[in-house]
Amino acid sequence: MDNALLTLLRSVDTPTVCNAIEVAQGKRGFNAFTRGTMLTNDPAGVMVGYAVTAQIAAVAPPAEDPATIRARRMAYYKAMAEGPKPSVAVVEDLDYPNAIGAYWGEVNTTIHEGFGMSGALTNGVMRDLGDMAPDFPVVAGSIGPSHGFVHVRSINEPVQIMGMEVRPGDLIHADRHGAVVIPPEVVDQLAAAIMKMQDTEKLVLEPARAEGFDFDAFEAAWTAFEKART
Structure with a gap:
């Protein structure tokens, strides 16, 4: 992924990326995105990067010995530190939907940002x-x-996040709406797809925001919008 595409992806929200994937694929039906309502610490925050995956659990104490648990935790941090950049930590809590372990707080966000x-x-x-x-x-x-x-259960294995499967190295885009896995086959087309989608939406949005907008204006705008999408 080149710097221009990375900058573009950081400037748009996840729904835009989902729509652009459909534009690039030329069809609807893409479904590699999260389900349900998710929460964020930063409503304006956008993350883009290659997934470094792990699984954790917290309801019950670990069954393995402390040395094994510590070794796996150190291996986890090493994987996070050395993953290809830009990178996103994608961590499945195996206790979901009854998760209780707040893994992400002041300490871990500071470490991973570092x-x-x-x-x-x-x-x-x-x-x-x-x-x-x-x-x-x-x-x-x-x-x-x-x-x-x-405690950490696994590192660099496929994980499930709110109905979305993520494999190590998948390209992730996420924000306050949730997350999406960007298919590798559309990456080279994504910038053009985003631009096309934004230009097409203007055909409806600009008339809708103008004074005197009524059904006749809507019908004309929507006809132009449908024609541009095909």
């Missing part, structure tokens, strides 16, 4: 909303006060 990552996507829990690292968006399944018995 690693140069673009943000975190999880079906799990976040906390420390007033003390998270600045400019490090987190899109999460819930908010809670405690980390419980949180």
Whole structure:
């Protein structure tokens, strides 16, 4: 992904990216996006990057010995630090939908921001909303006060986040609306698709915002909009 595309993707929201994928594919039916309402620590935050995946759990204490747990945690941080940039931490909480372990707070957001990552996507829990690292968006399944018995279960394996499957290295776009996996086959077409979609939407939006907009103006605008989409 070149710098121009990265800058463009950081400037648009996730619904725009979802629409642009359909434009690039020439059809509807794309479904690699999250389901349900997600929460964010930064309503204006946008994360774009390649997924570094992991699984955690927190309801029950880990069954393995402390040395094994610590070794896996260190391997987790190493993977996050050394993943290809730009990168997004994509962490599945295996306790979902009963997740309690607030893995994402002041400490972990600061660490992952220090690693140069673009943000975190999880079906799990976040906390420390007033003390998270600045400019490090987190899109999460819930908010809670405690980390419980949180521990890492796996690293660099496929994960499920709110109905969306994510594999290590998948290109992620996420914001306050949720997240999407960008199919690799559309990456080279994505910039043009975003521009086409935005230009096409103007055919309806500009008349709708003008004085005197009525059904006749709508019908003419919508006809032009449909013609431009085909």
